[in-house]
Amino acid sequence: MTQARVVLVRVRNPLNIGAAARAMANFGLSDLVAVEPYGPSWRAARSAVGAQDLLRNARLSTLPKAVADCHLVLGTSSASRRELQQPLIPLPGLTEFLKERLPSGGRLAVLFGSEKIGLRNEDFQYCHALLNIPTQERTPSMNLGQAVAVAAYELARAGLGKAVRDPGYAAPEGAQIEGLVSGSMEALRRVGYWRHMPDSVRAEKLRRAFLRWKLTKGDASLVGAYLKRANSR
Amino acid sequence: MTQARVVLVRVRNPLNIGAAARAMANFGLSDLVAVEPYGPSWRAARSAVGAQDLLRNARLSTLPKAVADCHLVLGTSSASRRELQQPLIPLPGLTEFLKERLPSGGRLAVLFGSEKIGLRNEDFQYCHALLNIPTQERTPSMNLGQAVAVAAYELARAGLGKAVRDPGYAAPEGAQIEGLVSGSMEALRRVGYWRHMPDSVRAEKLRRAFLRWKLTKGDASLVGAYLKRANSR
Numbered sequence: 001m002t003q004a005r006v007v008l009v010r011v012r013n014p015l016n017i018g019a020a021a022r023a024m025a026n027f028g029l030s031d032l033v034a035v036e037p038y039g040p041s042w043r044a045a046r047s048a049v050g051a052q053d054l055l056r057n058a059r060l061s062t063l064p065k066a067v068a069d070c071h072l073v074l075g076t077s078s079a080s081r082r083e084l085q086q087p088l089i090p091l092p093g094l095t096e097f098l099k100e101r102l103p104s105g106g107r108l109a110v111l112f113g114s115e116k117i118g119l120r121n122e123d124f125q126y127c128h129a130l131l132n133i134p135t136q137e138r139t140p141s142m143n144l145g146q147a148v149a150v151a152a153y154e155l156a157r158a159g160l161g162k163a164v165r166d167p168g169y170a171a172p173e174g175a176q177i178e179g180l181v182s183g184s185m186e187a188l189r190r191v192g193y194w195r196h197m198p199d200s201v202r203a204e205k206l207r208r209a210f211l212r213w214k215l216t217k218g219d220a221s222l223v224g225a226y227l228k229r230a231n232s233r
Numbered sequence: 234m235t236q237a238r239v240v241l242v243r244v245r246n247p248l249n250i251g252a253a254a255r256a257m258a259n260f261g262l263s264d265l266v267a268v269e270p271y272g273p274s275w276r277a278a279r280s281a282v283g284a285q286d287l288l289r290n291a292r293l294s295t296l297p298k299a300v301a302d303c304h305l306v307l308g309t310s311s312a313s314r315r316e317l318q319q320p321l322i323p324l325p326g327l328t329e330f331l332k333e334r335l336p337s338g339g340r341l342a343v344l345f346g347s348e349k350i351g352l353r354n355e356d357f358q359y360c361h362a363l364l365n366i367p368t369q370e371r372t373p374s375m376n377l378g379q380a381v382a383v384a385a386y387e388l389a390r391a392g393l394g395k396a397v398r399d400p401g402y403a404a405p406e407g408a409q410i411e412g413l414v415s416g417s418m419e420a421l422r423r424v425g426y427w428r429h430m431p432d433s434v435r436a437e438k439l440r441r442a443f444l445r446w447k448l449t450k451g452d453a454s455l456v457g458a459y460l461k462r463a464n465s466r
Contacts, residue, residue: 019376019378019379022372022375022376022379023375023376023379025369025371025372026366026368026369026372026373026374026375026379027368027369028369052372091386092390133386134389135259135260136258136259136261138258139255139258139259139285140259142255142256142259142382143252143255143378143382145252145376145378145379146252146255146259146378146379146382149375149376149382149383150382150383150386153324153366153383153386153387154386156367157325187459187463188459191459191462191463191466192462193458193459193462193463209452209455212447212449212452213446213447213448214445214446214447215446216445219442219445219446222442225426226421226424226426229424229426230420230424230426230463233424
């Protein structure tokens with residue numbers, strides 16, 4: 001995945017700083033820089049019980065220095081307040097954008113602004129483009145820790161597995177299914193259910209259902225054993 | 234997009250409840266249910282200054298009732314602690330999974346467990362599958378509010394409302410499944426099958442199987458009618 005630096009600019013709440021650090025760690029980011037944080041918050045966040053190494057290793061810097069060694073800088077923006085002077089990347093399009101714009105091995109920085117007003121115009125001058133987390137018009141403003149979490153998730157997303165893991169799924173064989181069909185035919189006959197339906201139609205309905213249900217081998221054994229017991233009485 | 238119900242199970246921290254509600258609002262979700270929250274936290278979260286309508290409209294319920302009208306139930310899981318009995322969906326694969334499994338217009342519930350231990354085994358029996366947010370092995374545990382944010386973002390991400398699936402597939406609701414469970418309990422009792430198994434274990438086994446089988450509404454009606462007939466003799 002892309003290694004990205006998270007730069008928190010003028011953040012005030014120590015809980016948000018801690019939350020940002022935790023989300024970064026969850027998704028494999030480790031490089032945190034703070035620009036002009038509210039002093040007591042910064043000290044509180046770093047000394048908090050359980051603060052990760054990530055937070056202890058975080059650096060204080062100025063914005064120009066924080067991005068001095070980066071090849072691509074994105075400033076998060078609600079994109080609602082001002083005329084945009086830069087490309088606006090919706091977060092779900094980030095991977096595609098990075099493929100095009102971030103050189104292999106290049107360093108990326110993502111900037112997050114203060115809880116109240118976000119990044120200022122003067123901050124955006126250091127950004128190649130703006131990154132926008134698409135939210136509802138009525139409730140556009142995200143909690144900072146959650147915004148960092150969602151951005152870190154998207155950064156990691158392209159490299160995260162997508163395949164559904166289905167543990168222990170062993171499909172029954174055709175013969176086992178046929179055993180269920182005939183056992184069910186007998187059970188239906190015994191209780192007089194579906195009695196006016198031709199045998200062939202009944203069998204087809206049962207077979208289609210058993211195949212559609214994605215029974216495991218164990219399921220098929222269980223239903224088969226039950227039918228055998230029920231039909232023997 | 235897919236409308237999803239968020240179900241918080243045994244959550245203790247009012248800040249987390251508020252954060253979950255905020256993230257839901259950011260990404261257009263509005264249906265929040267709490268199961269056995271820590272009482273004072275629940276009251277504090279709902280009466281907090283600035284609490285959204287969403288939180289004020291949130292309901293208290295039991296888990297079976299919370300999912301009774303849902304067609305697909307996913308339980309979030311770190312997937313690390315126990316042998317899995319259900320398919321495990323990595324969050325980036327959610328859209329694909331929903332295309333296949335959630336009928337158009339169907340109701341989805343996503344369950345989140347307590348801050349300390351997550352969902353319990355007894356909760357998972359109501360789930361068709363598990364949803365896993367892939368995190369780093371060294372720092373797997375996510376903050377609850379951030380987990381809800383990332384899941385809500387992923388739900389909104391693909392504009393899932395467009396996803397059309399097999400139009401003939403109408404999934405049964407939770408209440409219909411519960412009817413099959415109780416009918417099957419009776420049928421098993423009548424033929425003396427699984428007789429040495431405690432009721433709760435038998436019910437759980439049946440529930441897990443019915444959810445795994447991807448029954449249609451028609452399948453469920455059929456099996457239900459058959460059980461009724463068989464049990465009335």
